[in-house]
Each structure stands twice: as C-alpha cells, then as structure tokens.
Amino acid sequence: LGVHPVQMDESGQRSVRVEDYLPAADLIRRHHQDIVAIGEVGLDFQPRITSRPEDKDSQREVLRHQVELAKEFNLPLNVHSRSAGRPTIQFLLELGAKDVLLHAFDGRASVAKQAVEAGYFFSIPPSVSRSDQTQRLLATLPLEQIVLETDSP
Numbered sequence: 644l645g646v647h648p649v650q651m652d653e654s655g656q657r658s659v660r661v662e663d664y665l666p667a668a669d670l671i672r673r674h675h676q677d678i679v680a681i682g683e684v685g686l687d688f689q690p691r692i693t694s695r696p697e698d699k700d701s702q703r704e705v706l707r708h709q710v711e712l713a714k715e716f717n718l719p720l721n722v723h724s725r726s727a728g729r730p731t732i733q734f735l736l737e738l739g740a741k742d743v744l745l746h747a748f749d750g751r752a753s754v755a756k757q758a759v760e761a762g763y764f765f766s767i768p769p770s771v772s773r774s775d776q777t778q779r780l781l782a783t784l785p786l787e788q789i790v791l792e793t794d795s796p
Contacts, residue, residue, distance in 0.1 A: 645684040658698035682721025
C-alpha cells in the first residue's frame, strides 16, 4: 500500500501532493500489521508530470513520508523511478531506506551501482528485450539482486 508519484484528477495526470498521501498514511498506520510493503511509491520526473520545480519537491516530500513509514513499521519499499533513477537512488540513500525494490528500473548501470552496494533489489521491465541500455544494466546487476517483474504484460 502506498501513494504513486503520478495521480489523476479532472485535468488528467499530475504530480502527487502531500494531501494525496495523508489518507493512505492513516490507513497504513491503522493496518500496518496486515501490510507487506509500502509501494508503489517513488519519483516520476517525466516533463509532462513535473513541469514545475515544485512538482518534484512535492514528490520528494511524499516519498520522504513513505520511507519514514516503512522504517517505522519495518516494511520494504517498492519504488518507482521513471526518468528519475539517479535522484531516486540518491534520495533513498540519504533517507536511510532499507529493503528497497527498484520496480521496473531502467536507469543506467553507473547509476545502479550505489543501489547494488546498498543491497537494493531490481525488477527489470519487459522492455529489456528492446532496450540496449536495460540489457547493459542487467549484465552488471548481481543475479541475487534481480527479481521478476510484477506487472509486466
């Protein structure tokens, strides 16, 4: 259970705001013993989602709260990082996040190195078959830190 960095409203897709997170935080606090992970949470810096600097700030703030909840209740994190691999990993490390799955990670191998060293896991999207960059990433990841994709077609 978690709040995704991309939300929908009457105008279409937009960046998550703290007020989107608050009802979920209450639910997580009340039912943490029944929850197996916090996710899918993270950062999504696609220009159409984060057209203003405050959109990125808002996503970071919501992610910070969710990492704190994961730490408080000793729950793993399922983390989204579209167009934000490096900032997501750096932020998670700054926050001291543990037990992290970088969901559908398609960032660069050089970016993934710190996450590998922190013991983070990676799920690789089905696009690996069409992406030279993702294939290069996959070749550098330790097999024991790769998991099957959970929402592939």
